Amino acid sequence: MAKLTKSNxxxxxxxxxxxxxxxxxxNEVNAIVTVTATGGGTSAALPAAGYGSSLxxxxxxxxxxxxxxxxxDYPPTKIRNxxxxxxxxxxxxxxxxxxxxxxxxxxxxxxxxxxxQLAISSPGTREEAKQSLRRLTPGGGTAIGTWxxxxxxxxxxxxxxxxxxxxxxxxxxxxxxRPDQLQHTLDRVQGRFTADCRGVGTDWEVAELRRISSALLxxxxxxxxxxxxxxxxxxxxxxxxxxxxxxxxLRVWTPANASVKFxxxxxxxxxxxxxRRVDAGPRAGDYPTGSWGDESRDYHVCIEVPPAGVGxxxxxxxxxxxxxxxxxxxxVLSQGLVKAVWTDDLNASTKINPQxxxxxxxxxxxxxxxxxxxxxxxxxxxxxxxxxGKAVQLAAESGNEDTFKLLSKVVDVVDAKEGTVRxxxxxSEEDSMTLETRSTKTVxxxx
Amino acid sequence: MDQxxxxxxxxxxxxxxxxxxxEECGIDLSTARASxxxxxxxxxxxxxxxxTHHATTPDDSPLPSGTSGAAGGTGADGGYDAAxxxxxxxxxxxxxxxxxxxxxxxxxxxxxxxxxxxxxTGGLGPxxxxxxGAAGEPDAxGGYDAAxxxxxxxxxxxxxxxxxxxxxxxxxxATEVEEPEVxxxxxxxxxxxxxxxxxxxCVGCGAQxxxxxxxxxxxxxxxxxxxxxxxxxxxxxxxxxxRGHRHHRNEDAFAVAATSRPDGGSAVVxxxxxxxxxxxxxxxxxxxxxxxxxEALLEALESGVEPETAMTEAIMTAANRVDxxxxxxxxxxxxxxxxxxIVSAVLTEGRVTVGWVGDSRAYWFPDDRSGSRRLTxxxxxxxxxxxxxxxxxxxxxxxxRAHAITGWLGADAIEVEPHTLTxxxxxxxxxxxxxxxxxxxxxxxxDLAAVVPADARTKxxxxxxxxxRYACDRGGHDNVTxxxxxxDGIEPHEPTMPNHPPTLVxxxxxxxxxxxxxxxx
Numbered sequence: 001m002a003k004l005t006k007s008n009x010x011x012x013x014x015x016x017x018x019x020x021x022x023x024x025x026x027n028e029v030n031a032i033v034t035v036t037a038t039g040g041g042t043s044a045a046l047p048a049a050g051y052g053s054s055l056x057x058x059x060x061x062x063x064x065x066x067x068x069x070x071x072x073d074y075p076p077t078k079i080r081n082x083x084x085x086x087x088x089x090x091x092x093x094x095x096x097x098x099x100x101x102x103x104x105x106x107x108x109x110x111x112x113x114x115x116x117q118l119a120i121s122s123p124g125t126r127e128e129a130k131q132s133l134r135r136l137t138p139g140g141g142t143a144i145g146t147w148x149x150x151x152x153x154x155x156x157x158x159x160x161x162x163x164x165x166x167x168x169x170x171x172x173x174x175x176x177x178r179p180d181q182l183q184h185t186l187d188r189v190q191g192r193f194t195a196d197c198r199g200v201g202t203d204w205e206v207a208e209l210r211r212i213s214s215a216l217l218x219x220x221x222x223x224x225x226x227x228x229x230x231x232x233x234x235x236x237x238x239x240x241x242x243x244x245x246x247x248x249x250l251r252v253w254t255p256a257n258a259s260v261k262f263x264x265x266x267x268x269x270x271x272x273x274x275x276r277r278v279d280a281g282p283r284a285g286d287y288p289t290g291s292w293g294d295e296s297r298d299y300h301v302c303i304e305v306p307p308a309g310v311g312x313x314x315x316x317x318x319x320x321x322x323x324x325x326x327x328x329x330x331x332v333l334s335q336g337l338v339k340a341v342w343t344d345d346l347n348a349s350t351k352i353n354p355q356x357x358x359x360x361x362x363x364x365x366x367x368x369x370x371x372x373x374x375x376x377x378x379x380x381x382x383x384x385x386x387x388x389g390k391a392v393q394l395a396a397e398s399g400n401e402d403t404f405k406l407l408s409k410v411v412d413v414v415d416a417k418e419g420t421v422r423x424x425x426x427x428s429e430e431d432s433m434t435l436e437t438r439s440t441k442t443v444x445x446x447x
Numbered sequence: 448m449d450q451x452x453x454x455x456x457x458x459x460x461x462x463x464x465x466x467x468x469x470e471e472c473g474i475d476l477s478t479a480r481a482s483x484x485x486x487x488x489x490x491x492x493x494x495x496x497x498x499t500h501h502a503t504t505p506d507d508s509p510l511p512s513g514t515s516g517a518a519g520g521t522g523a524d525g526g527y528d529a530a531x532x533x534x535x536x537x538x539x540x541x542x543x544x545x546x547x548x549x550x551x552x553x554x555x556x557x558x559x560x561x562x563x564x565x566x567x568t569g570g571l572g573p574x575x576x577x578x579x580g581a582a583g584e585p586d587a588x589g590g591y592d593a594a595x596x597x598x599x600x601x602x603x604x605x606x607x608x609x610x611x612x613x614x615x616x617x618x619x620x621a622t623e624v625e626e627p628e629v630x631x632x633x634x635x636x637x638x639x640x641x642x643x644x645x646x647x648x649c650v651g652c653g654a655q656x657x658x659x660x661x662x663x664x665x666x667x668x669x670x671x672x673x674x675x676x677x678x679x680x681x682x683x684x685x686x687x688x689x690r691g692h693r694h695h696r697n698e699d700a701f702a703v704a705a706t707s708r709p710d711g712g713s714a715v716v717x718x719x720x721x722x723x724x725x726x727x728x729x730x731x732x733x734x735x736x737x738x739x740x741x742e743a744l745l746e747a748l749e750s751g752v753e754p755e756t757a758m759t760e761a762i763m764t765a766a767n768r769v770d771x772x773x774x775x776x777x778x779x780x781x782x783x784x785x786x787x788x789i790v791s792a793v794l795t796e797g798r799v800t801v802g803w804v805g806d807s808r809a810y811w812f813p814d815d816r817s818g819s820r821r822l823t824x825x826x827x828x829x830x831x832x833x834x835x836x837x838x839x840x841x842x843x844x845x846x847x848r849a850h851a852i853t854g855w856l857g858a859d860a861i862e863v864e865p866h867t868l869t870x871x872x873x874x875x876x877x878x879x880x881x882x883x884x885x886x887x888x889x890x891x892x893x894d895l896a897a898v899v900p901a902d903a904r905t906k907x908x909x910x911x912x913x914x915x916r917y918a919c920d921r922g923g924h925d926n927v928t929x930x931x932x933x934x935d936g937i938e939p940h941e942p943t944m945p946n947h948p949p950t951l952v953x954x955x956x957x958x959x960x961x962x963x964x965x966x967x968x
Contacts, residue, residue, distance in 0.1 A: 255667025256652065305667070313669035313695040315662035337660060339669075341695045344924075345724065351781065 105140030393419030691923030786857025826854030884927030
């Protein structure tokens with residue numbers, strides 16, 4: 001549970017961006033909710049040695065699961081790089097943080113410290129852990145669900161630790177487990193820890209890893225070149241170490257006869273949370289957001305309200321951030337109001353809030369890329385070209401340069417403004433997968 | 448929307464059919480319903496709602512407590528179209544009968560103030576009429592349904608001339624007095640009731656939980672705010688402002704004040720401002736302008752400054768104050784700096800001085816109404832077109848741009864040019880200043896004269912209420928604000944006016960001569 005007395009508990013602020021004015025008869029309210037946590041981060045503010053030296057034990061735990069299936073041996077540099085990356089990750093674990101290393105195949109084997117335990121990070125334990133990485137030898141299949149189950153078992157030995165994060169590294173498809181088995185595991189462990197997933201090479205499936213990282217409120221990315229693993233692991237670990245509060249939920253209250261159409265995280269990446277709603281008392285639902293350090297995220301909330309008369313004003317939604325308390329209640333950290341005002345002033349009601357417009361475009365961009373690449377895989381080049389053309393247009397319009405660059409590796413941009421593109425002759429699998437993996441990355445509104 | 452006729456089996460709080468939990472006690476309604484409890488059976492029956500209305504003296508707290516409000520319309524099927532009497536009970540409904548079933552004590556007796564400090568609650572008509580009663584007695588019939596749509600929008604029956612009493616709104620001035628001897632058969636006026644107390648009841652759905660932000664915790668409806676309807680009355684001047692039906696907030700503001708001149712004569716001041724809707728925070732602009740102009744006028748008049756000079760300076764003071772607002776607020780996207788119009792009237796020693804910028808107007812209505820006339824010339828597109836001879840008045844006013852104003856107070860104004868006019872009426876009558884929320888429905892002086900009650904001079908507050916209500920009954924498309932200054936004609940004592948420029952007094956009884964000093968600075 002979050003320790004509210006700790007000085008590094010972040011301050012949360014909620015800002016609402018919306019055009020509250022609706023035309024007569026309109027019933028849809030859109031708002032962008034910007035949540036910013038400050039003062040909780042420890043990554044930059046405190047030296048690594050100072051962290052976790054508090055008397056009340058570790059407040060973060062990390063499990064690193066490394067793919068050791070037979071395919072990691074082809075080429076052999078893969079497993080070597082994985083070992084190196086894991087070593088870097090271990091070095092990034094701060095003193096006092098609980099950690100463990102798991103080798104994943106069609107089953108999960110504990111590499112360090114073993115016996116279902118977590119070690120407490122210190123120069124000595126980190127050295128031991130790195131020594132034990134020699135035991136990582138490729139062989140066997142891939143069943144990621146078993147890795148997750150093992151991580152969950154290890155985490156559950158320390159229920160007092162609130163920040164629990166897993167890092168999954170894999171190079172292949174989840175072939176030795178049925179999709180429904182994986183889903184079953186995800187359903188069971190979601191909410192118990194968060195996880196970032198990294199795919200090595202191009203033999204893994206983006207949708208599969210995304211399903212895992214989405215369920216576990218983490219990120220997914222491609223590590224096309226295994227030599228880049230170490231830096232990526234360090235970054236991931238630092239981000240995980242920077243978390244100060246876990247299990248934060250976005251609570252959305254709506255009035256009678258109103259309903260939430262969707263709740264999406266739209267920055268830094270698009271993540272639809274609509275299906276994750278858990279009822280939280282009358283007319284309210286909680287959407288999980290995982291752990292927070294010093295960071296800012298944006299959410300797009302869309303609410304359907306019963307249309308009222310011109311001149312009426314209503315509260316369409318009350319958006320708050322809550323953390324669960326040990327006694328089963330929850331503390332509200334901050335909140336913002338989403339309003340609806342009906343007017344016959346067309347000038348007011350037809351304006352689309354710039355933030356809402358921007359993120360609607362960003363979500364559309366992510367969708368267009370995914371649909372375009374899907375179509376491409378199916379061999380439907382016309383649809384693929386049209387979708388990626390639209391994506392190019394949206395990326396250019398919104399100033400999403402990173403995505404634009406990734407798109408240009410897959411298609412030749414003829415006219416970005418018009419969205420005219422041609423598929424490149426020899427698109428590398430790597431470029432195409434990188435585009436797909438990072439399609440959900442968004443940029444914020446240009447000021 | 449008749450789902451609200453259900454109530455919680457545990458605490459009798461009204462609940463919707465789709466509710467899973469009770470708003471009040473949080474009980475899981477699906478369980479409660481499944482257990483076979485008929486929520487209706489446990490709803491407390493209303494016991495004898497008494498329909499009384501309270502009178503408030505000027506010394507009373509503006510939020511009288513303990514006065515038992517009335518809930519007319521209880522049990523009345525569709526309490527809405529109920530008689531005006533029932534309508535009048537809106538706002539003061541305290542449902543004695545609803546205290547059963549573990550309702551919070553605040554909801555019981557003494558809770559006459561359903562909506563806190565809001566008089567009039569956002570419009571005409573019995574917005575919440577009988578609703579609290581219905582809250583206690585869910586079977587009272589379709590009240591809720593009607594209520595939601597009707598808030599601030601229903602052209603509801605208005606008790607004619609039935610101001611049994613009234614209570615002054617959110618007071619700014621300490622010297623408010625009640626208008627005496629208002630006629631009426633005792634039927635309470637919906638505009639006049641001031642509900643108060645902690646147990647606020649939603650004007651939309653009747654739920655008894657209003658959050659601290661002023662929204663209903665059940666249906667989300669914004670609850671009436673103090674500025675939605677305001678009335679103020681002093682000896683010799685009064686004002687009424689109402690949100691109307693089509694705007695979600697009242698962006699008009701007014702101030703009325705009285706003081707004395709150094710020579711002992713009286714000076715009465717009224718200021719009316721209309722916030723420009725397309726600007727940032729127009730409600731703050733109008734309030735700041737009205738307050739600062741009124742304050743400036745009082746100071747100048749008390750120190751003997753001539754009314755015309757005082758007027759010009761006061762408008763400039765108000766303009767500067769509104770200018771400052773532009774720096775105080777962050778400008779809303781694609782909106783202009785805070786801006787508003789202003790019209791002000793000062794009555795000193797029988798002399799009327801009017802000043803204005805924008806399209807808020809002043810009119811003069813002599814008692815016999817035969818010489819009724821408009822005193823101001825709008826700073827508007829239509830006026831410019833007519834003045835330039837490009838269009839006839841009818842053509843200009845028919846144009847979509849007619850109401851675009853060409854002069855206003857605010858940082859975006861290129862140059863503020865206050866217009867002033869002074870005249871000495873030769874007969875008793877009434878000066879009216881108002882926003883376009885009123886004159887949109889009766890533009891010509893003669894048309895408006897027909898709406899101003901004959902006894903406007905002697906019962907100005909009633910007349911101001913009547914005029915505001917008239918605008919609301921016509922649709923209330925805009926906020927409406929009216930201030931009246933009764934002029935009793937030549938004052939009994941001859942004031943000394945050594946430095947005063949000669950003022951022409953009309954040589955015809957039915958037509959006072961106006962001395963226009965437009966643009967004088």
